[in-house]
Amino acid sequence: MTEYIGEHLWAGQLGHALAVISLVGALLATSGYFHGTRTGQVEWTRLGRLGFRLHSIAVLGIVVTLFVMLFNHWFEYDYVWKHSNLAMPMKYIASCFWEGQEGSFLLWTFWHVVLGNILMWRAKDWEGPVMTVFATVQVFLAIMILGVYIGDVRIGSSPFLLIRELPENLGLPWTGMANYLGAIPQFADGRGLNPLLQNYWMVIHPPTLFLGFASTLVPFAYALAGLWRKDRTGWIAPALPWTFFGIMILGTGILMGGAWAYEALSFGGFWAWDPVENASLVPWITLVAAGHLMIVNKRKPTALFSLFLLTLFTFILVLYSTFLTRSGVLGDTSVHSFTGDGMLPGLLLFLLFYIGLSVMMLLTDMGQRRFYAVISTILLGIGVGLQVQVPAILLFGAVSIGVLVSAYRQGFASKEPEESLWSREFWLFIGSLVLLLSAMQITFSTSVPVFNLLLEPFDKVFGWIGDTTGSSFFKGLADAKLAPPGEAIAHYNKWQIPFAFIVTFLIAFGQYLRWKDTDMKKFRKQLAVSFLVAIGITALGVYLLKYTWSELTLIALFFATTFAIIANAWYIPSVLKGRLKSAGASVAHVGFGLVLLGALISTSRQEEVSRNTRNMDLRFLNEGFSNSEDILLYRGDTVRMGDHYVHYTSKRQTGVNLYYDMDYFAAVPRSYATGDTVRVGDMLFEAKEAHTAGRYFLEDQPKHWTPLERFSRRELWHTEDWSSSAPGERLFGLAPFVQLNPRFGNVAEPSTKHWLQRDLYTHVRYADLALASDTADDTWMPDRLYDKHVGDSIITPTAMAIIDSVYIMRDSVTLRMLGDQYTVYAAQLRVRDLYRPDRWFEARPLVIYANGEPVMGKSAELEPLRIRYSLATVTTDQGPTMGHGGPIPATGGPRIAVGINVAESEFLVMQAIVFPGINILWIGCVLLFIGTFMAVWQRVR
Template sequence: MNFIGENLLPGQIGYFLITLAFTGSIVAAIAFFKSNAEKDALLKNSWFNIAKWSYLAASVSIVGIILCLLYILFNHLFEYEYAWKHSDRSLQMEYILSSLWEGQEGSFLLWAFWHAVLGLVIIFNKNRWAAGVAGVISIAQVVIMSMVLGIYFGDFQIGHNPFILIRNSGMLDAAPIFFDPKTGALRADYLSMIQDGNGLNATLQNYWMTIHPPMLFLGFAACIVPYAYALTGLINKDHSWTRPVLPWASFAAMSLGVGIMMGAAWAYESLNFGGYWAWDPVENASLVPWLILISGLHTNLIYVHAKYSLKSTYLFYILSFIFIIYSTYLTRSGVLGDTSVHSFTGNDMNWQLLTFIFAFLLPGIYFLIKRWKEIPTISKEENMYSREFWMFIGSLILFISGLIIIGKTSMPVFNKIFKTNIAQPEDVLFSYNQVQIFIALLIGILTAITQYFKYKNTPRGYFVKKIMLPTIISVVASLLISIFGNINYTQHGAGFLMAIHLALFASIYAVVANIGYIFIVLKGKIKISGASVAHIGFGMILLGVLLSSSKKEILSINTTFKVFEKTKDEDPAENITLFKGVPTDMGKYMVTYLNDSINERDRKMYFHIHLETKDGKEEFDLYPYVLKNNKGSEGFGATPNSKHYWHSDIYAYVSAFQLATADTASFRNVEVAVGDTTFYSNGMLVLNNVAVNQPADNIPKLSDNQMSMTLDMTVISKTGNKYPIKPGVVVNNGNEIVQISDTAASQGLVVKFNKVSNTQSGKLEIGIKESNTLSDFLTLKVIRFPFVGVLWLGIIVMAIGFVLSMFQRASRRSNI
């Protein structure tokens, strides 16, 4: 049957390129390993050339696959399952780009793209390690491309084809409208009934999602290079790879670290869990390989300078990439399920993901064990006054930190394998923080002092002389912050508060001591101070995390009208209720929900929130927004907005909202006299006075033949807040009475003046109605993060340090 409107060519080209990339990678892997093993120079070069051009063909094919998929997405070809699942016609161009890597297949292609780029750099800057390293990368390409093959052997499936047509995916089977009722066959014009795609998850429709995944996957891809150098060294029984790998290890550490922190920035600006880090399993799974990679980078430096720690370097580089693959398993297998806010599942690739892990774990461990006794070591005990001793201690602490984090994160995997039901701790954040704060304390101090030691041995007097001034400055600075900084985080007791103060000292010490090292020891030579600059950035990150977390302040404490019940994610006590147009007291600020609007381009509903200090010296506007979720969960995805100061951020997001609807509540009539009090569910009303022909905001200007009677009343809530209201009546010529009600919107209260009940007693009848549909309202969570800018600046500084180190090492051509 010919189906009307289908565009099959891009899918056919794309799938041909998938098979070409898969087979090209197999040929390249075989040829590279043959070249690496060959002793004859001519044959070695011949095999290398075969491998090089095969790898190039596979790499060009991967680029072509991505272009075909982008063509399908940008042209809304919903005959393809991938386009229908991950995009729709309303998406802006940058978010269509993001939809490429929302799905598993697209993210694997992004990973393969970066492998291709890095492999080509290694191949065309050929050195004696290129064949072995590129061979390992080619094996990874074979495995990754198998994830998008989509071939079947009976019921056994290998990968999932991103170019599969929606009519072949089984997705239309549940909808009878796509089938001819007489024949039961799929209608030839089925595409005419698919008006739009399923769209992109609301939380991913943020500009960070166009840059965070590419950088993170660059980091993932870069981590294979140190692994490949280490495995090639074990296979070749040659340990001189430790020098040429250094710029690659620095690049991997920089790209993965920046990718992780871009994710933190995305969480801070897009997710509404109130911060940049939540020890979420997906965050942890990316952090652990970085920690182990940093451990390997430091032990690598130890071996280059002092010939210690080569076995540790092998182990750390191997495990860093293994945990990269494991993080992929955690993210894509669905094993995290309910424990992660941003893991995703899709096609069942669990067996392939596990194969990916063991395809690199087993050779690495096998050759490491086989060559263990042959790996050179120095039996001499390390000197405690040497740089290598303390660098190794720091590397070991980072490694242990990573093991603790991955152990806790992997509890769902443990439960699944061993059929246990070990629950997450009640306070997940604190369960990590209570351990990691002491890790931060130790690493901060080691980051500060280690560079002041020399390799092999350091005269005690030299060390004390150089470190003295930075130590004094750090002690004074940290004491001033501890005494005058109002750091009184007592939520977890005095012991944890003391740990915070000690960690603050350690982070300040790391910054000050490394600045001192650049000027005291290196004499200001920035080009050779990459490590110190990276350490300064790391210290700033620790400092920013500690200050912004320990001094985090909830500004939106609700003291008036609570609309929504407490859930596991939101506490109404930390969310202030705002009615449109009603200024509301929020401690230091008066906050007003002015209006809302929908941006036609991005379909986001923006809320205009005005904040003004009570002294009138400062005012600003925030524009948090919500976007309707079309997948993953119902309702709306809320995105925060922040006001940035040099010393803090005011961070706000809409946790819930309700637009005015038809009011079905009825009035309750009561009698009151001047001075009387009557009650409503959240407080009381007092009749202060009755005014005749007195002007009021809600009473129109009277003509000569009209009169008015207005009740001056005060609404007093249970919390003591007062709201003046003035219900009244206007009597027209001919005794026609017009009732004019008044509202206390924030209390959901409407009051009207019905009549004079008894002229002798002065009793008046009023009507009282309580309703939650009187006005548009929302609940807003507002948080102040002090000195969070130190964290973001620290990331930039650390990245600069890695880049300086990378170029410093790469410039030594004789070592590569």
């Protein structure tokens, strides 16, 4: 055995030991609580408590150990090396902790431990069965953190592995070196946290989101406990505040993710229907549905089966989301999904176990439960044994659905008369089902990569259907190469806008309905005002935001959200008589309406103001791409963009960030004085009188301008175009920046100007990253070298230069100053402006040769074209010309080759989007949070 130098082995060993203890503790807790619940013997329950406490301490120990390792930069550990480095500020240690798979599992486990301990303390007689479920979940999570091998299959992954112990490194020569840590430079510093994640969002977003995920376990555990104890309604009351707590935290986590994307990432929006975003949204939707059904069923059990289904489903969806985003099945479809790393088998097992357990518990009969459990185990066992996992899972799914249906018919089908059509419970029930549908649609579309796996066994069937019916749809299914919808946002919006419409409409009137039955006359009277006001506001909105009839679905949603906001706000004074204690639901509903309204307005009326402002002729290009959405700004340039003029002032570096300072000026009407000349097309006009320009030249022309009859070409070139506006006073500055990171790639981060009613969001798409310190001059883009002959032309995007001649300068001053060994060459260029093809310029760059080598040169800048030509080399085909005298003939004799460097004035490419009404969304978020908190508070008390 080699004695390695400089390793801190005790930390890893301690971590492993604690992971084992946490697993043992979770197993003890499971069996203790299980038998305690079954037999009612207090000794068993005590053992369960002991086990869970042991587990809790071990998990806390693991967390502390990992923090210590990160804090001390022990880079011999893979997790530390991968997720931290020396340069990183200490405040981001927490972000390193949960950046990776293992750390985020640990975070999830940690929250379960916290919630579990609260339940041990508060759950009273529900403690036994609820904690049994908790403990089983902790067993799975402990295994995932421990990282065990079952045969060749790795389940989970440990954060305490040394780099030299990684399977891919085993047996490499360096792992035998005792001093490898000191000898190999890579170990001196870690890879570091992706700069994209070095901000406070990464500190607060994951813990919130994971607390949200963790809190879905509480209602799940209560529901299973209720089924287990055959107390189908008693669990609802204690689970209810937890459910709304989960709604609040998970909702906050999701919206934080949106705010992060909007504020600090250059996605160009706050929601993109990315699989990872969907994975957190779907459980929230079903949790909301479950929470509302709990309210219904707590009063009188009318939709118990749906309630159980939704509650159990929510946690299963959390597991499914984890499976989707962490097992690697999403593969290429998401920007920010994790790669597999051997998580798939463990996560799949985790998921299938809880699906099976949920279905089993919904059966009422003990014998049937056993039968289902045995059948499922055999099916999946055969699947694994014979390597036919997919058909086995499908068969398991089919059996489970069958069992679900029979469980409903045996144990839940109601024999009571149905509730009244105009009762609150009925419409709450409908609303919950719509939410379930919405969640299912998102799940289906996010799961497209999973369908490929599931459809594989049916290749032949679908192929046969496709061939016989000629349907390309089925042929596509047979290929099993489905990719997510190309137009993802359009696809999801198409489905989700109608769902959102129904849900918000229900929110609007739901609270005005009474339990059991409603006096419809009173109901109509109470709602009439809100309804009319909503119609009025919608009409105003349609007018102001210019919605057209083709956007009917958007108008409908606009109306429904406004109606929901007003009706719920009005509910507080009119029905609750201002009793704020019970106003939680109304406030939350107003918030939800505002979130949707803000999202609707800002996304449907977002305007890419950077689009098409330069009116550049895109002749050289493919027709399809003429619609450029980005703006190009030269340094020092002032360009009209939306309601402003934007001026690219300077760039500067602070730390790893390269800032591009932009100044924004008001656009004011341009004033012309008598005698001013302007160019319009190929004509020149002279102002008859001093005036302020109108919107269009054609309107102004008869009154204010006389065309000039005679003018030279030169005058035409040098006269400015007519414009209606001019930059006025400076209003504000923005500094979008690029975070420089050679290891992970540079990241552009946006800069946003916030107003009350809209935001201007800008980020750099493309820019020169050189600074004045790197090169002599940063006001030019990098040179591009063209090797040409005399008579050739150089075509760059904005200009065409014809190399007329190359000659040796022999005037006396040059000769006297330099002496004999120097030769000065000059290239005579004629340059044509490609944007105004009648405009020609001349340029004469020089290069000085000494002893056959170029020593220095003088470039020629053409300011109007923002271009610079430098002569780099002059050679004949036989070698460097060393002749003396006169112009070198372009034809006859050896051909003259020149190397000419062309540089453009420094520029950057920026995208700018105006989001109107986005503050409505953020206000909604805050109200949603406050309202849910009020509701939780009221129920806890």
